[in-house]
Amino acid sequence: MRMAGRIARRLAALLGLAAAGLFGWLYFAPPELIRVGSGYAAKIVCSNVFIAGRDAEQVLADDVQAPGHPLLRLMSVDVDESAGTVRAGLFGLFGKGLAIAQDGAGCTNVPDGDVAAAKLGPVPVAAAPDTDALWPEGERAEPSQAPEVGAVLDDAGLVGPGMRAIVVVKDGRIVGERYGEGFSQATPLLGWSMTKTVTAAIIGTLVGEGRMSVDKTALFEDWKADGRARISLADLMAMSSGLAFNEDYGDVTDVTRMLYLETDMAGFAAAKPLAGEVGKAFSYSSGTTLLLSRLWQEAVGDPARALAWPREKLFGPAGMKSAILEADARGTFAGSSYMYASAHDWARFGQLLLQDGTWDGNRILPEGFVAWMREAAPASNGEYGRGQLWLRGPEGGSPPGENPDTGFDLPADTFWMQGHDGQSVAIVPSQGLVVVRMGLTPSTLHYKPQAMLAALVAALN
Numbered sequence: 001m002r003m004a005g006r007i008a009r010r011l012a013a014l015l016g017l018a019a020a021g022l023f024g025w026l027y028f029a030p031p032e033l034i035r036v037g038s039g040y041a042a043k044i045v046c047s048n049v050f051i052a053g054r055d056a057e058q059v060l061a062d063d064v065q066a067p068g069h070p071l072l073r074l075m076s077v078d079v080d081e082s083a084g085t086v087r088a089g090l091f092g093l094f095g096k097g098l099a100i101a102q103d104g105a106g107c108t109n110v111p112d113g114d115v116a117a118a119k120l121g122p123v124p125v126a127a128a129p130d131t132d133a134l135w136p137e138g139e140r141a142e143p144s145q146a147p148e149v150g151a152v153l154d155d156a157g158l159v160g161p162g163m164r165a166i167v168v169v170k171d172g173r174i175v176g177e178r179y180g181e182g183f184s185q186a187t188p189l190l191g192w193s194m195t196k197t198v199t200a201a202i203i204g205t206l207v208g209e210g211r212m213s214v215d216k217t218a219l220f221e222d223w224k225a226d227g228r229a230r231i232s233l234a235d236l237m238a239m240s241s242g243l244a245f246n247e248d249y250g251d252v253t254d255v256t257r258m259l260y261l262e263t264d265m266a267g268f269a270a271a272k273p274l275a276g277e278v279g280k281a282f283s284y285s286s287g288t289t290l291l292l293s294r295l296w297q298e299a300v301g302d303p304a305r306a307l308a309w310p311r312e313k314l315f316g317p318a319g320m321k322s323a324i325l326e327a328d329a330r331g332t333f334a335g336s337s338y339m340y341a342s343a344h345d346w347a348r349f350g351q352l353l354l355q356d357g358t359w360d361g362n363r364i365l366p367e368g369f370v371a372w373m374r375e376a377a378p379a380s381n382g383e384y385g386r387g388q389l390w391l392r393g394p395e396g397g398s399p400p401g402e403n404p405d406t407g408f409d410l411p412a413d414t415f416w417m418q419g420h421d422g423q424s425v426a427i428v429p430s431q432g433l434v435v436v437r438m439g440l441t442p443s444t445l446h447y448k449p450q451a452m453l454a455a456l457v458a459a460l461n
Contacts, residue, residue, distance in 0.1 A: 030094045032252045032261065033071065038095025039109050039260030040064065041075040042088035046099035046107035049079060049086065051324055051340045052188045056086070067421065067442045069250075085115075097260075105307070106326035106340060112263050118329035121304050124311045126321035129186075134173070136319055136348055139185060141174035148459035153178045158455055160447040162422060162440040165189060165343035169351055169434040170460055177343070180439070188322050188340035189438045192419030195325070196289045198314075198349065199335035200237060200373055200388035201365060203296050204357065205313040208366035211299045219295060220270050230278045233295065236288045238377035238386045244275035245285040249420070255286050259337065263329040266294035282379040286336035289388065290328075293335035303331065318352050318359045320345040337420075343436050350417070350425040350434035374415055390416040393453070394424060397446030408450040411457065424449045431457055 030038075041064045048059040056079045065073045076092040079085075084101035098110045104123030130138035144150075149168070152158055153176050159166055164183045168176040177185065191198075206212040214234040218224050223231065228243070235241045246253040252261075254272075262268040269287030276283065300306040310333075315323040322345045326338035341349070352358075353373075357365025373387025383392050393416050398404040405414075410428075417425040422441025426449065427434055435456060437449045 030090070030096070032257070034090050034095040035097070035111070036252055036256045036260045037069065037071045037075060038088045038090060038097030039099075039111055040068075040097070040256075041072060041077060042086045042097035042099040043107060043109045043260070045077050045079065045088065046086035046101060047190065047326065047338075047340060049081070050084065050101040051106050054182075058182075063440060067440060102327070104324070106324045106338065108327055108329055109260055110263070110329050111261050112329065114263070114329070118263070120327060120331055121307060123307045126311065126316065126323075129321045135344060136172065136351060139344055141177055141185075143177065144170075144175035144460075146459065149176050149456070152176075152452060152455045152459050155452075155455075158452040160422060160437070160439060160441050160449065160452070161445055162442075163437070164440065165436065165438040166452075167343045167347045167434075167436040168456060169347050169436075171432040172351065174344075174347070175460070176456075179343075185344050186322070186342055188324065188342055189346070189423075190419075191339050191341065191346060191417075191423050191438075192337055192421065193286070194346070194417040194419040194423050194425060195335055195337055195339040196286075196388040197353075197373075197417045198310075198323075198325075198339055199289055199292055199296070199333075201349075201352070201357075202310055202314055202335070203233075203237070203292060204365040204369045204373075204387075205309075206296055206299050207369065208363075212296065214372075219291070222270065227274050227278065232279075233292075234386065235279050236292055236295075237388055238279075238282075238379065239284050239288060239384055239388075240279050240282055240377055240379040241285070241288050242274045242276040242278040242281055243269070243272045243283075243285065243288065245269065245272055245283065245287040247284055247286060258287060258290065259334070264332070265328040265330075265334060266290045266332045267330075270294070280379055282377060282381070282384065284384075289336035290332065290334065292388075293333045297332060307331075314364060315345075317362060317364050318348050320348050323349075343438055346425055346436045346438070347434055350427050350436065354427050354429050354432070354434055385415065390418050392416070393426070393450040394418050394422075394448060396443070396448030396450075398448075404448065405450055408448075408454045409457070410450060410454055414453070422447060422449075426453045428453075428457070431460070433457065433460065 048054045077088045086099045088097035089095040099107045104125045110118045164180040166178045217232045218229045269290045297306040323341040325333045375386045376382045377384045395404045414428045422439040
């Protein structure tokens with residue numbers, strides 16, 4: 001019995017040491033997957049609390065845990081509204097995710113914990129929108145009374161699961177809109193990769209002023225000594241740079257590492273080597289859009305002026321008062337992924353593209369720039385435009401190699417902005433039509449907004 005007792009005590013001690021070692025490992029050197037998860041949780045909760053005014057626990061449950069990796073269901077968050085911080089971790093302990101609120105610039109993920117280095121200077125904030133004037137001058141809408149339009153917007157199958165906002169613009173006026181429970185026309189919503197098209201438009205404002213050229217090469221000093229010197233701004237815009245970059249969101253890959261583990265996202269992307277021939281291979285990459293953000297901010301010159309540029313040159317002139325671009329921990333806008341705006345403002349941006357970059361009689365983008373954006377990128381097999389936009393709709397579970405628009409009666413000039421988890425803006429110039437669809441709709445649900453768009457085209461005609 002004494003021997004058994006000694007063995008039991010030794011086993012207990014060993015188990016205690018193992019548990020302590022495991023705790024220490026997870027606490028002081030957590031695996032990268034846990035760090036990605038905690039960074040993601042902190043960032044999504046921070047932005048939705050401080051930009052959209054949503055409840056932190058609801059955001060954690062609905063936006064982070066429900067649709068995501070099983071590991072995310074073990075995340076908890078601590079929000080300090082007075083300090084403007086959100087901390088997240090596995091069981092609240094492991095991973096040490098941190099995001100901070102920035103005045104006028106949403107939230108920033110701070111993977112190294114250096115809050116002082118991550119703080120931006122003041123970013124201009126827009127005046128409150130006019131809720132009485134008719135859209136697009138204000139926020140008031142006069143929906144169509146046509147029962148066919150209402151039938152489309154009330155069809156759960158057409159609007160899709162997890163819908164949060166739909167806005168339909170015909171000939172410059174909102175003719176229909178719907179909102180999910182807890183959301184309204186004023187709720188800022190994350191566009192994810194639709195932000196890429198906004199980045200292209202910001203570059204257009206600088207092209208118009210002669211500060212940038214799409215033909216420029218030798219874009220970064222470190223690139224001048226190797227084959228990357230041949231990469232042009234146009235190659236980056238067309239997702240045809242040849243740079244290595246893994247865009248898989250399922251694990252710790254280039255894109256998740258860049259967004260949640262790197263303080264300098266553009267620096268991380270710029271260090272990637274060539275993996276294909278410049279201009280000849282299409283490879284969708286959020287890293288290339290971070291490079292575009294770094295380049296346009298450098299083209300502005302003064303860092304403070306660069307922070308103000310989007311509102312001064314794009315959002316303000318187009319009436320997009322809710323639009324907020326978020327930056328990384330070194331002050332580069334995360335132009336691949338992080339813009340929040342109301343559905344009304346996403347519709348304004350779509351209308352700007354439909355109107356060839358003009359707004360209220362004023363030219364915001366240079367003449368012909370939107371047409372150039374819509375030209376098929378030579379390496380994309382006709383799927384992607386030169387200017388960070390799609391020439392076909394979301395895949396929604398289409399078989400590999402099949403055009404996802406197959407089977408839908410869509411006008412030939414339709415083009416799209418697309419974002420993660422079911423964000424889309426369809427622009428149809430021949431119909432004077434812009435259709436915004438925002439939601440929380442993971443790709444595993446196989447939702448396609450093409451069906452809704454085709455039904456709306458038929459109803460409005």
